[in-house]
Amino acid sequence: MAGTDEDRDQRELRFHRLYQAYFRPVQAYAVNRLGPVDDVADIVAEVFMTAWRRLADIPPPPGDRFWLYGTARRVISRRYRSASRLRSLLGRLAAEQRPKEQLLAWAQDPAQERLLAAIGELRPADREALLLVHWEQLTYAEAAQTLGCSVNALGIRVHKAKARLRKVLGTETGGDRPCPAVIKPNGVTDGS
Amino acid sequence: MDLDTMLAGAAPARQVSLDGPDSPAAVSLYRRITAQPPAAAPARRRGRFAVPALTAAAVAGASATVALALIPGSPPRIPAPRRILTPPPPRSSARRR
Numbered sequence: 493m494a495g496t497d498e499d500r501d502q503r504e505l506r507f508h509r510l511y512q513a514y515f516r517p518v519q520a521y522a523v524n525r526l527g528p529v530d531d532v533a534d535i536v537a538e539v540f541m542t543a544w545r546r547l548a549d550i551p552p553p554p555g556d557r558f559w560l561y562g563t564a565r566r567v568i569s570r571r572y573r574s575a576s577r578l579r580s581l582l583g584r585l586a587a588e589q590r591p592k593e594q595l596l597a598w599a600q601d602p603a604q605e606r607l608l609a610a611i612g613e614l615r616p617a618d619r620e621a622l623l624l625v626h627w628e629q630l631t632y633a634e635a636a637q638t639l640g641c642s643v644n645a646l647g648i649r650v651h652k653a654k655a656r657l658r659k660v661l662g663t664e665t666g667g668d669r670p671c672p673a674v675i676k677p678n679g680v681t682d683g684s
Numbered sequence: 685m686d687l688d689t690m691l692a693g694a695a696p697a698r699q700v701s702l703d704g705p706d707s708p709a710a711v712s713l714y715r716r717i718t719a720q721p722p723a724a725a726p727a728r729r730r731g732r733f734a735v736p737a738l739t740a741a742a743v744a745g746a747s748a749t750v751a752l753a754l755i756p757g758s759p760p761r762i763p764a765p766r767r768i769l770t771p772p773p774p775r776s777s778a779r780r781r
Binding site: 504507508511512515516519520521523524527528533536537540541544603604607608611622626627654657658661 | 687688690691692693694695696697700702703704705709710713714716717718720
């Protein structure tokens, strides 16, 4: 029966588990896309608000994590519809918006500055695939599930993104090294 | 340096300390969210799709009607007005003779 106290308790218990498990990953996702800006708290709030409203639509673990990432992606793109604005945000991230006490060593590394700038110049679909794999640490299969594409398509996007980064950043990143994107059936990747 | 190592090290979230779900801000957000009643989201979603679907169906129906009317040789949709038949004038008997 819908609407009983028992249902309400079940619902809240499920949401509590979700919140405890993924509050930090969703926050990390938002920081990874926007940098440590004030909007991160608003984005996390909107993602979990959506999760509370649509709890019945959220798949069981491990799919719930990908559902939350997908929701966070949509929330961010809705807020920053303009691609140029997103690029400028990433550029800002590469420049002066980081808390200095936390990021002092990182900010002094010009190679990472260039890497962030190069990531900001990637095609959005390639960049998202790359960041899900390398920053959110998803397997190719998990990232493909998050983006709603095939594992092969995901692998191609990551491969293209990395090839582009190697080209932009030059030889210190192993640009002459072959980069096979071998995808095992379980979605675990080798060699790229 | 290897690109994978560089990428891993460049993740902004690794450079900042993130709040946990038990931080005061997170607990406050949790209370705010769960204080809301479960929304009737499915009903709203049905309504959201029903209006465009009905509009599309109406437009498709009107287009089909116009297209059928424009096809050469298709039966006229408005019947022609019936001719009023008037009885022939009576023939004069003198002529017959």
